[in-house]
Amino acid sequence: MASFQNIQPAISSEQGAAAHLQEPPFAARRFGGEITARIVPPLLAFGSVFIIWLLLYLIFPRLLPGPVSTFSEAIRLLEDGTFFFHMIQSLRRVFVGATVAMIFSVAVGIYMGTVVAGERFFQPLVVVGLTIPGLMWALIAVMLFGINEIAPYFAVAVTIFPMLVINIWAGVKALDKELIDMSHVFHFSPWMKISQVIIPQLVPNIFAATRYGLGLAWKVVVVVEMFGTSNGVGYQVMKAYQVFNMEGVIAWTLTFVAAMIVIEYGIINYVERRLTAWRPKIDVWRR
Amino acid sequence: MANLLVKDAEKWFRKEDGQPVKILNRLSFEAREGCVTVLVGPSGCGKSTLLNSIVGLEKLDRGELLFVKNGEQRQRPLIGYVFQSPRLLPWKTVGDNIRLALKGAAVDRSEWERRVERYLEMVGLGEYANQYPLYLSGGQRQRVGLARALAIESDLVLMDEPFASVDELTARQLRQTTRHLCEELHRTVLFVTHNLPEAAYMSDFVVTLTRRPASLQEYVANPLGSPREWGPEIYNFAADLENKVTLKEETVL
Numbered sequence: 141m142a143s144f145q146n147i148q149p150a151i152s153s154e155q156g157a158a159a160h161l162q163e164p165p166f167a168a169r170r171f172g173g174e175i176t177a178r179i180v181p182p183l184l185a186f187g188s189v190f191i192i193w194l195l196l197y198l199i200f201p202r203l204l205p206g207p208v209s210t211f212s213e214a215i216r217l218l219e220d221g222t223f224f225f226h227m228i229q230s231l232r233r234v235f236v237g238a239t240v241a242m243i244f245s246v247a248v249g250i251y252m253g254t255v256v257a258g259e260r261f262f263q264p265l266v267v268v269g270l271t272i273p274g275l276m277w278a279l280i281a282v283m284l285f286g287i288n289e290i291a292p293y294f295a296v297a298v299t300i301f302p303m304l305v306i307n308i309w310a311g312v313k314a315l316d317k318e319l320i321d322m323s324h325v326f327h328f329s330p331w332m333k334i335s336q337v338i339i340p341q342l343v344p345n346i347f348a349a350t351r352y353g354l355g356l357a358w359k360v361v362v363v364v365e366m367f368g369t370s371n372g373v374g375y376q377v378m379k380a381y382q383v384f385n386m387e388g389v390i391a392w393t394l395t396f397v398a399a400m401i402v403i404e405y406g407i408i409n410y411v412e413r414r415l416t417a418w419r420p421k422i423d424v425w426r427r
Numbered sequence: 428m429a430n431l432l433v434k435d436a437e438k439w440f441r442k443e444d445g446q447p448v449k450i451l452n453r454l455s456f457e458a459r460e461g462c463v464t465v466l467v468g469p470s471g472c473g474k475s476t477l478l479n480s481i482v483g484l485e486k487l488d489r490g491e492l493l494f495v496k497n498g499e500q501r502q503r504p505l506i507g508y509v510f511q512s513p514r515l516l517p518w519k520t521v522g523d524n525i526r527l528a529l530k531g532a533a534v535d536r537s538e539w540e541r542r543v544e545r546y547l548e549m550v551g552l553g554e555y556a557n558q559y560p561l562y563l564s565g566g567q568r569q570r571v572g573l574a575r576a577l578a579i580e581s582d583l584v585l586m587d588e589p590f591a592s593v594d595e596l597t598a599r600q601l602r603q604t605t606r607h608l609c610e611e612l613h614r615t616v617l618f619v620t621h622n623l624p625e626a627a628y629m630s631d632f633v634v635t636l637t638r639r640p641a642s643l644q645e646y647v648a649n650p651l652g653s654p655r656e657w658g659p660e661i662y663n664f665a666a667d668l669e670n671k672v673t674l675k676e677e678t679v680l
Contacts, residue, residue, distance in 0.1 A: 318510070318512065318514050319514060319516065321479075321484055321514075322508075322510065322514040323531075324482075324483070324484060325482045325483075325484070325506065325508045326508070326527070326528045326531040326532065326575075326579070327505065327531040327532060327533075328527070328530075328531045329531070332527065332530065332531065336516065336519070336527060337516065340516070340518045343518075415518075416518075417559075418517050418518045418519075418559040418560075418561060419517075419561065420561050420562060
């Protein structure tokens with residue numbers, strides 16, 4: 141009968157020590173490989189859309205403009221500065237409307253999450269607000285304020301406000317009470333409690349709301365610009381539509397989408413990564 | 428001289444069905460200045476409720492909490508608190524967690540860096556000021572909680588089963604560090620536990636509580652000298668305490 145003393149280790153202790161001096165297994169995943177793994181899937185996604193578009197154009201040349209001529213139009217818009225001028229107008233409208241909505245929604249969301257009477261008062265209003273389409277607010281805003289800058293600000297703010305409130309309200313209800321008690325015990329001022337304890341816990345909710353809210357805000361602002369302003373991406377799309385310039389419509393859409401991607405990946409993702417740097421990166425459960 | 432006097436403390440809670448439940452029943456004892464007073468009692472007897480009342484998270488229904496310094500009674504002073512879970516802000520570095528407590532305690536800003544460095548060194552985490560808490564082990568986080576409670580240099584420090592959530596070996600190291608620091612810094616500490624060897628090791632005085640509603644059962648002076656080692660005499664004193672307190676789970680009324 142074999143005793144435990146007779147069982148030899150698979151590798152000698154010297155080999156074992158040498159093995160410990162080697163690089164850990166996860167070092168094999170090199171920086172270049174990581175970049176490729178990040179970039180290739182989205183490139184494949186865009187590439188497949190391009191190929192389908194090209195095939196459709198080859199099959200129905202009268203129905204669709206070709207991708208090459210559309211991209212040329214988009215590059216022309218970028219080169220002569222038209223795109224940047226109108227994009228900045230649209231960006232400003234979205235930014236101002238979203239900021240106003242964010243300020244009010246943080247205040248109302250915190251109030252609803254902390255005061256029962258506040259919850260009972262605002263909940264039906266928020267639910268009703270969610271059901272009203274952004275297009276209706278766009279129409280109402282233009283009819284109320286006329287063709288000026290207030291209309292898009294108002295339409296954007298009112299459309300995304302209920303969605304932001306819902307997210308922040310849910311975040312406040314899930315706040316860690318133990319941390320709030322801790323802040324009370326250590327005599328944090330009311331401002332310290334809000335800025336250091338409550339708002340940081342709401343960051344994931346605020347980002348989720350911002351992403352969804354901005355997506356909606358773009359749609360609303362484009363609609364308002366179509367019939368309520370004399371500049372902006374929506375105005376340009378409408379102009380191209382009126383002369384049945386499909387290349388122009390798609391070129392504006394493409395450049396607009398490119399700008400959205402830059403904002404999403406370049407700004408929102410960056411800010412989110414910076415604000416959540418305290419979280420250990422654990423990707424064990426993902427493939 | 429007492430630093431904290433609990434006089435005839437009484438606290439009621441309302442159950443979900445609306446029935447009132449008495450948690451504390453005319454509980455009186457004192458926490459002496461510069462000593463570690465350990466509160467021992469059955470689970471659910473109201474120890475944490477008492478600590479929460481002392482820091483103002485709860486309000487007593489009857490009775491008084493008197494804070495005394497140099498023979499004079501004071502309003503609720505600054506109190507350090509080591510919680511059962513560390514309760515650190517995970518989005519702040521270890522150093523910033525302590526700095527926020529110093530800010531809350533209105534400590535002069537010029538003093539912050541010296542205190543952060545000093546107290547992190549004391550708990551053996553001098554190198555960790557710029558780390559985020561989630562990158563630390565449970566025992567290390569609890570050490571940060573201890574450093575935070577001590578760094579504000581309050582007259583009174585409360586500790587609510589601070590080592591209950593870490594493994595026994597880590598808990599022993601933490602007890603040793605905490606006991607040593609309390610002696611060195613001469614802090615008044617009110618320490619809650621239901622671990623009798625821990626009570627025997629940490630205490631200068633032990634207050635044993637009855638089942639719910641909690642009232643004073645015994646007030647025992649610890650015969651062991653300082654500094655002390657974790658050894659048979661700790662278990663002997665723990666056995667003495669066991670005869671004085673019933674730690675069985677309270678039947679819900």
